[in-house]
Amino acid sequence: MTGFRTYEVYQRARLGETTELIKPRQLTSEAYLHDPYPLVATLREHYPCYRDWPGNAFWITRYDDVTSVFADDANYETRSRATMCGRAGWGRDLGDELDVLRCLERTADIHGESIARRLACALDRDLATEVLARFPFELLCTAMAVEPTAELARWYLLIQRAPGWEPRSRQAGLDALDALAVWAEPLLAERRAGGDGEDLLSVVARLGGTGADLAVTLLEIDHGTLHGVLANLWWHLLTVPERLADVRSDPLLAKAAVLETMRHSPPIVSVDRFTRHEVERFGRLLPDGALVRLSAAAANRDPSVFGEPDEFDLHRRDLCQREPRGQYRADGLPSGISFGTGEPSKHPAVPDDRPRSSYAITRDLAVRMTRVIIDELPAVRLADGAAPTMRSLRLGEIHTCWSLPVEV
Amino acid sequence: MSVCPFHQVLDDTLALSDPAPGASGARRDFPLMPIGQAVDMGRTADGTPLIDPRLFDSTEFQRNPYPYYRIMRDHHPVLYDALHNSYWVTRYADIEACYNDDEGFNTIPKGMSNGVLGNTQLELSGVEHRRRRNLYGRHLVGQALDKRIPIIERLAEDMIGTWFDGTAPEGAVVPDDQHPHRRSVELGQAFANEFPIRVVCQVLGFPDEARSQFFYWYSSMMNGLGGSETAHLGIGARQDLEDYVGELVAQRRVQPTFLYDDAGNPIGKDIISELCHTVVDGDLLSTEEITSNIALVVGGGGETTRGAILNMWYLLLQQRDQFDLVCADPNRWDAAFHETLRCASSIGGQPRHTTWDITLHDVTIPAGSLVNMVDFSANHDERVFADPERFDVFRSDLYTGKIIRSGYDKDGRRSHMAFGVGPHLCPGAWISQQESVLGSKVLARALATRQVSVAIDEARMPKDIDGTSLAPIGLGAIRALWLTLESPGR
Numbered sequence: 001m002t003g004f005r006t007y008e009v010y011q012r013a014r015l016g017e018t019t020e021l022i023k024p025r026q027l028t029s030e031a032y033l034h035d036p037y038p039l040v041a042t043l044r045e046h047y048p049c050y051r052d053w054p055g056n057a058f059w060i061t062r063y064d065d066v067t068s069v070f071a072d073d074a075n076y077e078t079r080s081r082a083t084m085c086g087r088a089g090w091g092r093d094l095g096d097e098l099d100v101l102r103c104l105e106r107t108a109d110i111h112g113e114s115i116a117r118r119l120a121c122a123l124d125r126d127l128a129t130e131v132l133a134r135f136p137f138e139l140l141c142t143a144m145a146v147e148p149t150a151e152l153a154r155w156y157l158l159i160q161r162a163p164g165w166e167p168r169s170r171q172a173g174l175d176a177l178d179a180l181a182v183w184a185e186p187l188l189a190e191r192r193a194g195g196d197g198e199d200l201l202s203v204v205a206r207l208g209g210t211g212a213d214l215a216v217t218l219l220e221i222d223h224g225t226l227h228g229v230l231a232n233l234w235w236h237l238l239t240v241p242e243r244l245a246d247v248r249s250d251p252l253l254a255k256a257a258v259l260e261t262m263r264h265s266p267p268i269v270s271v272d273r274f275t276r277h278e279v280e281r282f283g284r285l286l287p288d289g290a291l292v293r294l295s296a297a298a299a300n301r302d303p304s305v306f307g308e309p310d311e312f313d314l315h316r317r318d319l320c321q322r323e324p325r326g327q328y329r330a331d332g333l334p335s336g337i338s339f340g341t342g343e344p345s346k347h348p349a350v351p352d353d354r355p356r357s358s359y360a361i362t363r364d365l366a367v368r369m370t371r372v373i374i375d376e377l378p379a380v381r382l383a384d385g386a387a388p389t390m391r392s393l394r395l396g397e398i399h400t401c402w403s404l405p406v407e408v
Numbered sequence: 409m410s411v412c413p414f415h416q417v418l419d420d421t422l423a424l425s426d427p428a429p430g431a432s433g434a435r436r437d438f439p440l441m442p443i444g445q446a447v448d449m450g451r452t453a454d455g456t457p458l459i460d461p462r463l464f465d466s467t468e469f470q471r472n473p474y475p476y477y478r479i480m481r482d483h484h485p486v487l488y489d490a491l492h493n494s495y496w497v498t499r500y501a502d503i504e505a506c507y508n509d510d511e512g513f514n515t516i517p518k519g520m521s522n523g524v525l526g527n528t529q530l531e532l533s534g535v536e537h538r539r540r541r542n543l544y545g546r547h548l549v550g551q552a553l554d555k556r557i558p559i560i561e562r563l564a565e566d567m568i569g570t571w572f573d574g575t576a577p578e579g580a581v582v583p584d585d586q587h588p589h590r591r592s593v594e595l596g597q598a599f600a601n602e603f604p605i606r607v608v609c610q611v612l613g614f615p616d617e618a619r620s621q622f623f624y625w626y627s628s629m630m631n632g633l634g635g636s637e638t639a640h641l642g643i644g645a646r647q648d649l650e651d652y653v654g655e656l657v658a659q660r661r662v663q664p665t666f667l668y669d670d671a672g673n674p675i676g677k678d679i680i681s682e683l684c685h686t687v688v689d690g691d692l693l694s695t696e697e698i699t700s701n702i703a704l705v706v707g708g709g710g711e712t713t714r715g716a717i718l719n720m721w722y723l724l725l726q727q728r729d730q731f732d733l734v735c736a737d738p739n740r741w742d743a744a745f746h747e748t749l750r751c752a753s754s755i756g757g758q759p760r761h762t763t764w765d766i767t768l769h770d771v772t773i774p775a776g777s778l779v780n781m782v783d784f785s786a787n788h789d790e791r792v793f794a795d796p797e798r799f800d801v802f803r804s805d806l807y808t809g810k811i812i813r814s815g816y817d818k819d820g821r822r823s824h825m826a827f828g829v830g831p832h833l834c835p836g837a838w839i840s841q842q843e844s845v846l847g848s849k850v851l852a853r854a855l856a857t858r859q860v861s862v863a864i865d866e867a868r869m870p871k872d873i874d875g876t877s878l879a880p881i882g883l884g885a886i887r888a889l890w891l892t893l894e895s896p897g898r
Contacts, residue, residue, distance in 0.1 A: 018640035025465075025637075028434035028491075053636075054465070056493035056778050079774075086488065088772070129415035129424075137414065153417040165490035167458035168450040175453065275776070287761070289776015291493045393422055395434035395491070402424055 019047050024054045033392045036269050036399065037310070040298035049282035057272070057291040058284070061298035063305040065282065066337060067328040069273060069294055076273040076292060081219050084163035085174060091181070091212030093220045098355070099203045100217065105355040106198070107143040112365050115139060116372040123377065127238075128388075128404040132230040135369055136223045145199035146187070155180045159219050164396060177219060181211035188214065225338060226362050228267020228400035230369055232390060233257055235401040236265070236312050238382045246314055248374055255321075256314050258366045262300075263319055263336025264312045265390065267398040269297040296337040297399070305334050323360050377408050434491065436460065438468035440873045443880050444797065446475035456483050461491035471872075471882040474797060477785035486771040494778040495771070498785035500792045500825065502768065504815060506760060506781055507830040510534070513760035513779060515832065524629050524642040525707060526700025530758075530832070541835060543686050543693075544679040544701065547611050547667075548839040552676060555669040560607055560843065564850040567599050571893075572858065577602075589897050592865045595889040596718055603847055604713035607839070608705060613665050613678025618652065625649045626710040629703060649706070650699045653680070657695050660684045679705070708836055715754030715885025716745065716844045722881065722889050723748055723799045725864045730801045735852050741845045743808040744801045749826035750787045751799045752881040757783040758828060784883065786825040793822070811837045858895065865890035 022042050026032060032039055043050045044061035052059055060066050069076055082088055094100050115138045119131045137156050141148040155176040162173025184201070191197050192205035204214050237244040237257070247253045271294050279286045286292065301309035307318055320328070324335040338359075355361075373380065382388070383405035392399045419425055438447050447468065449460040457479050463469050469476060480487050480498040487496040497503055506513045510533050529540050547553070570576040571593055580598035584590040605622050608614075614622070625645050632642015657680065664681035666674040677685070683698045693701075724731040724744060734740040760779045765772055773779060788796040793805055807816040807823045813833045816823040827834035834840070855862055868890035870879040879886075 018643055020640050023637050025435075030433045030435070033433055054492060084490070086771070126415060129418050133418055134414040148414070150413065150417050153414050154421050157418065157421040163490075165461055167460050170490075171450070171452050171458060274774070287776060289761070289774055393424075402422075 019050060021046050022050070024052050027052060027055065027059070028395055033395065033399075034389065036295075036297045036392075037301060040295045041301065043295070044298045044302060049284055051284075052293070055291075055293075057293045058282075058286060059293045059295060060282070061295045061302075063299040063302035063334060063337075066294045066296065066299040069292055070271070070337070071328070075276055075279045077276050078271070078273050081163040082216050085170065085177075085219075087162075087174070087177065087216070091210065091214075091216035094204055094207055094209055094213055094217045095220050097203075097207055099207065100200065101355040101358075103198065103200050103203045104143060104221075104358070105361055107139060107200075108361050108365050111142045112139065112368050113372060115142060116365075116369040117376060120369075120373050120376040123380075123406070123408055125383075125405060126403055127234055127373075127380070127406045128231045128401055131373070132234065132369070132404075133227050133402075135230065135365075136226045139365070140200075140218070140221075140223070143200040145197070145201065152183075155183075156218070156223070159215070160223060161394075161397070162219065164394060166394060169394075177215045180215040180218065183211070184214040185211035222358065222362075224267055224398040224400075226365055228398040229258060229261050229338065229362070229366050231401040231404065232265040232267060233261040233366065233370065234373070234404055235388055235390060236261060238380075238404060238406065239388070240312075241381065243312075243314060244381075247370070251371060253314050254367045254370045254374070255363075256316070257370065258363055259319060259321065259336060260312060260314060260316055262338035262363075263306070263316075264300065264309075265399070266296045266300055266336065266338040267400045268338060269392070269399045270295045270396075300336050323357060323363070380406050380408050383407050434462065435465070436462040438463060438466040440468050441472055441475075442874075443472050443872070444475055445472075446479060459484060459487060461489040464489070464492065469883070471880055473784065473883050474788050477782065477788060478790075480782075481785060481789060481791075485769045486773070488771060494780055495773050496780050496782060497768070498782045498789075500786040500789040500822075503757075503781045503783065503786045503825060504829055506779070507758075507828055507832065508814075510537075510831050512763055512766055513781075514763045515758075515760060524633055524639070524646050525703040526646070526696065528700050528704040529835075530704065533831075537831060539688055540701070543688075544682060544705070545835045547676075547679050547682075548836050552667075553839055553842065555675050556610070556667070557842065557846065558670040559610070561846055561850060563606055564599075564603060564847045565854070567603060568851055568854045571598060572854075587894075589895045591893050592868060593891045593893055595721060595891055596714065596887070599847065599851070600714045600717040600889075603717075604840075604843055605710050607843055608709035611667070611679055611839070612702060612705060613660075613667065613680045614656075621648070621652065622706065622710070625703075626706045629707050630711050646699075646703060649703060650695070653699045653702055654695050656680055657684055657698055661692075705836070708834070709839075711885075712754040712836070713840045713843050716748060716840060717847055718886050718889045719752045719754075719881055720744055720748040720844065720848065721891070722864070722878075722886055723751060724801075725862070725891075726878065727799060727801075730799075734801060735856065738849050738852070740801060741848050741852075742841065743806075744848075745841055745844050746806060746808040746824060747799060747801045747803065750793065750806055750824035752885070753783070753787070753824075753826035754885045755783065755826065756883055757781045757785075758832070783825040783828065811841065855893070860896075861894045863892050863894075865892040 022039065026039055040061055043059055048060070048062050048065060050059040050061070060069055080088070080093065082090065082093065116135065119134055119138065123131055137153055138148055140156065141152065146152065158173045158176035159180065161169040162177060164170055187201050188205045188209065188211060191202040194202065201214070204217065237247060247257055273292045273294060275286050275288060275290045275292060278288050300306070303309050318333060320331055320333040320335040322331050328335045328337065386405040388401050388404050390399055390401045441447055449463070450458040452458065459476065459480060463476060477498055480496060485497070485499050485502060489496060497506060515530060515533050529537055532540060571581050576598055580594050582592040584592065601623070605619060609619055609622060625648065628641045628645030632638045632640070632645065636642070660681045661684045664677050664685060667676060667678050669675050680698065680702065683693055683701060686693050724734060734744050758781050760781060762773050762775050762777050762779060764775045787793070790796050793803070805820055805822065807821040809816070811827060812823065813830065815829040823829070827837040864878065866878065871877065872879050
């Protein structure tokens with residue numbers, strides 16, 4: 001009987017260890033959805049491994065702790081979105097297949113810029129919804145070589161909510177997964193017969209994928225980071241016009257802006273991992289199967305790692321400029337943690353025959369889109385009277401700016 | 409590409425311009441429904457009702473839980489709650505099986521209670537659990553208890569006697585200025601809060617002077633379990649208890665003290681002295697371990713019995729015919745006690761953690777997950793108890809005999825789940841029944857001999873949302889029960 005014992009060390013809290021400075025309900029409050037930073041700062045400062053009883057989770061908030069748990073696959077696991085929405089085994093996630101990765105990289109490299117330009121030129125009123133939120137969806141449709149229909153857009157948005165906790169959205173997400181699988185089936189059959197297409201559907205068909213496999217693959221791809229980073233980045237540029245002027249004057253600053261956004265305003269504010277077995281860490285015994293909630297929001301503003309962490313600084317010199325591969329201090333400097341950008345590679349360098357990581361692809365797409373907007377919309381500014389803010393629509397969803405009304 | 413008005417789809421699908429504040433956040437204000445009716449939380453395409461996990465934090469659920477438990481039993485017998493990272497198991501048969509499978513569903517300490525109470529037998533399993541459980545379990549059952557019953561009975565008589573001779577605790581008995589023969593009594597303050605504490609103090613061997621502290625210890629610890637906003641008070645109370653017990657332990661390790669029966673003959677060592685001299689695995693129990701065991705008896709022995717007495721009288725007095733029948737034959741108080749616990753007990757259920765991946769009703773529960781066994785729901789499972797929302801002392805499907813560890817399932821009668829079942833059956837079940845039944849018998853007798861009639865003092869009791877009917881018990885026990893006593897006019 002592995003894993004079973006009848007007797008176990010327990011940990012009684014002592015008076016000095018009580019956590020009065022924060023109430024667990026604050027971590028599920030509207031205030032947290034709008035601005036998680038003050039709350040997680042309290043955790044980071046006082047309770048680096050906070051036991052959230054109602055949420056049945058351990059919150060990890062210090063930079064070094066978060067990165068160490070994130071990089072430690074021996075002791076912690078990330079459960080797939082399919083598992084979290086009760087669809088484990090329903091379809092195969094083909095997202096790790098080399099051919100799929102190459103297809104996504106190719107789409108980004110060949111079509112990323114033209115899609116960005118087309119969306120930017122068609123901008124009417126709202127940069128966030130018409131351009132930035134739409135960009136990853138258009139890329140996906142281009143990768144699949146299908147029309148970006150309204151129906152597809154709806155499924156694309158709904159499946160992202162399938163792993164959530166809200167029952168109606170969860171159900172709608174599961175229904176959308178089913179619909180996507182049914183929709184994909186004849187297309188896969190067609191392209192399988194077609195032979196050597198380079199689009200995502202042909203690639204999946206060649207891998208023997210079914211409609212359900214495609215649906216699960218799309219479910220597991222991270223769509224939120226690209227959208228969220230871009231929307232948060234442009235929030236930073238539009239609300240402080242001097243920053244925008246800065247980035248206009250120096251094209252190299254676009255990359256700095258993306259990296260600083262990933263650090264200062266990561267759209268995925270926390271990621272849940274689970275212990276694979278009992279782990280003694282942070283002065284605690286984390287039981288087998290415990291939910292460890294890694295707060296990127298807290299870690300990225302850890303003052304022991306970044307100077308003036310609450311400042312958005314395009315000229316920051318204490319932020320790693322390279323892709324964090326395998327560890328988060330690739331050239332001796334810490335990276336901003338923006339999760340959902342793919343598991344860090346264990347290789348010191350990307351071999352020639354491997355596609356770039358989804359982190360690098362996402363970063364480059366964000367830089368490209370930013371440069372395109374600067375080129376195509378030289379006069380873009382925030383609409384008069386607009387006061388956009390960032391927020392998560394639901395607990396656990398991306399923290400981003402959902403509306404950026406502009407004048408062009 | 410004009411085929412897709414993407415921003416519009418985005419707005420519709422994510423309800424971006426939804427003006428309702430709080431509707432999409434992690435908290436939701438549920439409307440208070442008439443008892444027995446559930447808020448509509450959405451349905452799947454085939455009509456299966458959904459459960460919104462925000463429900464479990466709501467006032468509505470606290471007061472009106474049973475229609476929701478019914479939905480869970482019927483449609484989601486194993487409900488995954490992603491918001492609270494836990495699973496809810498609600499059917500009687502499943503809970504019974506899980507309680508009996510203490511390998512697959514373990515009790516090792518991850519619960520909200522052990523931070524305050526300590527490493528009690530609640531968190532032990534297998535042989536470790538059995539060894540410790542028997543250390544003091546025998547004080548709570550059988551002969552040791554039987555010998556003490558006359559003392560418990562006299563205690564109840566003394567306490568209830570004070571209602572009539574003017575020595576009742578401050579504020580517990582209120583005369584009625586308009587009606588000289590009428591008075592209001594708060595059953596909790598006047599009897600039920602204090603009575604179980606006195607019994608527990610005696611069995612533990614606490615000196616009388618500790619009684620005043622006792623209420624503070626148990627209420628603070630019970631209100632200060634892990635995760636509550638008053639957790640620091642609970643931990644403070646536990647520290648205080650430990651300091652107090654530390655001294656007692658030091659004394660009794662040298663000089664044990666004994667319990668005596670009515671005739672003054674020693675029955676045996678009291679629980680603390682017993683624990684002080686107990687050897688487990690070749691070593692004496694530490695003060696920490698002893699305190700944890702005492703904390704459990706303090707927490708479990710006070711609040712739960714208090715709640716059972718108050719709920720029993722509240723339910724019975726609302727069913728006058730049943731109350732009269734029970735008073736007519738005092739042997740029926742045992743059935744009334746069990747039906748009360750089936751209908752509304754103080755403890756809602758017990759947590760378990762899966763030791764390995766377990767699939768139940770097509771839901772795979774990963775190893776290490778928190779699984780809430782909802783005793784409340786098991787007791788209202790229509791698969792076991794007919795018309796489960798009805799309080800009926802005379803129901804034919806409830807077993808009301810001696811409490812049995814393995815549960816009872818014969819002749820169409822089943823035991824209720826309020827004490828659990830299997831290895832972790834409540835060790836205080838029997839003494840709790842004795843206290844509640846004995847206390848109620850004494851009270852009924854005291855009223856009958858004085859020809860005093862009793863009714864709920866509705867004016868002083870909280871009302872339901874309609875403003876007129878009495879508030880439902882909901883989850884847990886009622887906080888106070890005001891009674892009107894009317895003596896015969898002279």
